[in-house]
Amino acid sequence: MSTLATSRPTQRDAYDLILEAIDVGVYKPGSRLVESELAERFGVSRTPIREALQRLETQSLLTRDGRSLIVASLDHNQMAELYVVRTQLEGLAARLAAQHSSVEEVNLLQQMVEVDRGHVLDAAALARSNKRFHKQLHLASHNRFLVQQLDLVYRSMALLATTSLAVEGRGPIALDEHQSIVTAISDRDGIAAYEAVKQHLSQAFVTRLKHDAEGQSY
Amino acid sequence: MSTLATSRPTQRDAYDLILEAIDVGVYKPGSRLVESELAERFGVSRTPIREALQRLETQSLLTRDGRSLIVASLDHNQMAELYVVRTQLEGLAARLAAQHSSVEEVNLLQQMVEVDRGHVLDAAALARSNKRFHKQLHLASHNRFLVQQLDLVYRSMALLATTSLAVEGRGPIALDEHQSIVTAISDRDGIAAYEAVKQHLSQAFVTRLKHDAEGQSY
DNA sequence: GGAGCCAATAATGTCGACACTCGCTACATC
DNA sequence: GATGTAGCGAGTGTCGACATTATTGGCTCC
Structure with missing residues (x-):
C-alpha cells in the first residue's frame, strides 16, 4: 500500500x-x-x-x-507572443513582490536558490524546482489575479515539450539570474526586480530558440 | 457581453x-x-x-x-489588484499596437474616437462603444495570448456593476484620453502609448473609487 | 433553555442510453 | 476515370435517472 x-x-x-x-x-x-x-x-x-x-x-x-x-500546439509565432506576455506579467509580479512580499517570503525564495545549487546536474529536478521558484515569486506579488493569469501562462507553456533548463550549461546561469531577482526583491527595488526578471526570461527565450534551431532538419 | x-x-x-x-x-x-x-x-x-x-x-x-x-464578487482589494493587472496588460497591448498595428487598424481606432464624440450624452451607448474601442486596441497588438488574457480581465470586470463612464463628466475626458492613445499609436511611439493607457486607466480607477466612496453609507 | 444528534431534503456528482450530425466509403452513373 | 450519392459508422450533444453528500430543521436529552 x-x-x-x-x-x-x-x-x-x-x-x-x-x-x-x-x-x-x-x-x-x-x-x-x-x-x-x-x-x-x-x-x-x-x-x-x-x-x-x-x-x-x-x-x-x-x-x-x-x-x-x-x-493545442504553439507555433513559433505563438511561442514568441507567449513570451512577451509572460515577461510583462512576471515582471509585474517581481515589481509587486519587491513592494509587498513579507520578509519570510523573501527568505524562502533565497533558500530555494541555494538549495537548487545542489541540483544543477539533475535537469528534471531543476525543472521542477524552477517551476516552484517561479510560482513562489508569483505568490509573493500578493495579487490573486496576477497569480491566476500567470497560472494560465504556465499551463500553456506545458505545450512546449522541452524546458530551456535542459540545455547544456543553462542551469547554473539561470540560478544566478534567480539570485539577481531575489536580491532585487530583498532590496525592495521594484525596478531592478522587474529588469532582472526581464533579463532572465529573455535569456531563457534565447536559449529555447537556439535549442529549437539546432533541432531543425533543414 | x-x-x-x-x-x-x-x-x-x-x-x-x-x-x-x-x-x-x-x-x-x-x-x-x-x-x-x-x-x-x-x-x-x-x-x-x-x-x-x-x-x-x-x-x-x-x-x-x-x-x-x-x-463571484470583487471586494475593494481585488478590484485594486485587477486594475494593476489590467493596466500592465493593456499598457503592453498599446505598446505592441504602436509597433505592429496596420495603418487600417489605427484608422479604425481614430474613427471610433470621433464617432463616440457624438454619443457623450448616452452613457449606455458610450459604455458599449468603450468596450469595443478597448477590444480593438487589444486586437491591434497582434498578440493572441494578450487578447485572450485581456478578455479574461474584462469578463471579471463585468462583476463590477457600474462603469466609470456613467459618472458625470467622465465621458468627454475619457474620449480625450482615448485620443491620446490613438495618437501615440499612430506616431508609432510605444512608450507614449503605454503611458497614455496607464494614465487613462489610472483616471478611470480614480473615478470608480470616487463613485464607490460616494455610495458608502457610513 | 441550549446543545447535540438524527432524519428528511435538496442539490450535486455520475452514469448509461439515445439522438443527431458529420465524414467516410463504396457504389453507381455519366 | 471522375463525380455524385446513398448508406453507414464513429463521435459528440443532450437527457433523465440514480447515487452520494451537504444542509436544515426538528427532536431529544442533559
Missing part, C-alpha cells in the same frame, strides 16, 4: 489526469482526444471527462478541429 | 445565457446558482448548464462556497 502522497494520486479528478497525460506526452500537440477513449482509460463515464475537456478548452490547452478536440 | 452584435436570438448556448443573466443583474455577486433552477429557466437539461458553469468557474466568474456555486 502506497503511503507516499506525492507518488500515488489519491483520487485525482479527470482534469488532473488528462493534464498529466498531456504533460507526460501521452497526448502530444495535435493529438485528437476522443471522449469515450479517455473515459475508458480512466475508468469513468464520459460526463466527468467532458467537464474536464471543457475546462482545458477554456484554458486554451485544447482547441477545436471541426467538432472534435485536439491538443 | 454580446458577442454576436445585432443578431437575432439564435439558439445561444447556456454559457452565453448565464453570462448575460449575470450581466443584466438577474444574478448578482453572491447569488447562489442552482443547476436545476437554471436548467428550468433556460429549458434545457442540467448537462449543458453544468458545462457552462464549469467554464464560468474556470474563468473565475463563479466561485465555490462549499459545494455550490455563487457569483
Whole structure:
C-alpha cells in the first residue's frame, strides 16, 4: 500500500489526469482526444471527462478541429507572443513582490536558490524546482489575479515539450539570474526586480530558440 | 457581453445565457446558482448548464462556497489588484499596437474616437462603444495570448456593476484620453502609448473609487 | 433553555442510453 | 476515370435517472 502522497494520486479528478497525460506526452500537440477513449482509460463515464475537456478548452490547452478536440500546439509565432506576455506579467509580479512580499517570503525564495545549487546536474529536478521558484515569486506579488493569469501562462507553456533548463550549461546561469531577482526583491527595488526578471526570461527565450534551431532538419 | 452584435436570438448556448443573466443583474455577486433552477429557466437539461458553469468557474466568474456555486464578487482589494493587472496588460497591448498595428487598424481606432464624440450624452451607448474601442486596441497588438488574457480581465470586470463612464463628466475626458492613445499609436511611439493607457486607466480607477466612496453609507 | 444528534431534503456528482450530425466509403452513373 | 450519392459508422450533444453528500430543521436529552 502506497503511503507516499506525492507518488500515488489519491483520487485525482479527470482534469488532473488528462493534464498529466498531456504533460507526460501521452497526448502530444495535435493529438485528437476522443471522449469515450479517455473515459475508458480512466475508468469513468464520459460526463466527468467532458467537464474536464471543457475546462482545458477554456484554458486554451485544447482547441477545436471541426467538432472534435485536439491538443493545442504553439507555433513559433505563438511561442514568441507567449513570451512577451509572460515577461510583462512576471515582471509585474517581481515589481509587486519587491513592494509587498513579507520578509519570510523573501527568505524562502533565497533558500530555494541555494538549495537548487545542489541540483544543477539533475535537469528534471531543476525543472521542477524552477517551476516552484517561479510560482513562489508569483505568490509573493500578493495579487490573486496576477497569480491566476500567470497560472494560465504556465499551463500553456506545458505545450512546449522541452524546458530551456535542459540545455547544456543553462542551469547554473539561470540560478544566478534567480539570485539577481531575489536580491532585487530583498532590496525592495521594484525596478531592478522587474529588469532582472526581464533579463532572465529573455535569456531563457534565447536559449529555447537556439535549442529549437539546432533541432531543425533543414 | 454580446458577442454576436445585432443578431437575432439564435439558439445561444447556456454559457452565453448565464453570462448575460449575470450581466443584466438577474444574478448578482453572491447569488447562489442552482443547476436545476437554471436548467428550468433556460429549458434545457442540467448537462449543458453544468458545462457552462464549469467554464464560468474556470474563468473565475463563479466561485465555490462549499459545494455550490455563487457569483463571484470583487471586494475593494481585488478590484485594486485587477486594475494593476489590467493596466500592465493593456499598457503592453498599446505598446505592441504602436509597433505592429496596420495603418487600417489605427484608422479604425481614430474613427471610433470621433464617432463616440457624438454619443457623450448616452452613457449606455458610450459604455458599449468603450468596450469595443478597448477590444480593438487589444486586437491591434497582434498578440493572441494578450487578447485572450485581456478578455479574461474584462469578463471579471463585468462583476463590477457600474462603469466609470456613467459618472458625470467622465465621458468627454475619457474620449480625450482615448485620443491620446490613438495618437501615440499612430506616431508609432510605444512608450507614449503605454503611458497614455496607464494614465487613462489610472483616471478611470480614480473615478470608480470616487463613485464607490460616494455610495458608502457610513 | 441550549446543545447535540438524527432524519428528511435538496442539490450535486455520475452514469448509461439515445439522438443527431458529420465524414467516410463504396457504389453507381455519366 | 471522375463525380455524385446513398448508406453507414464513429463521435459528440443532450437527457433523465440514480447515487452520494451537504444542509436544515426538528427532536431529544442533559
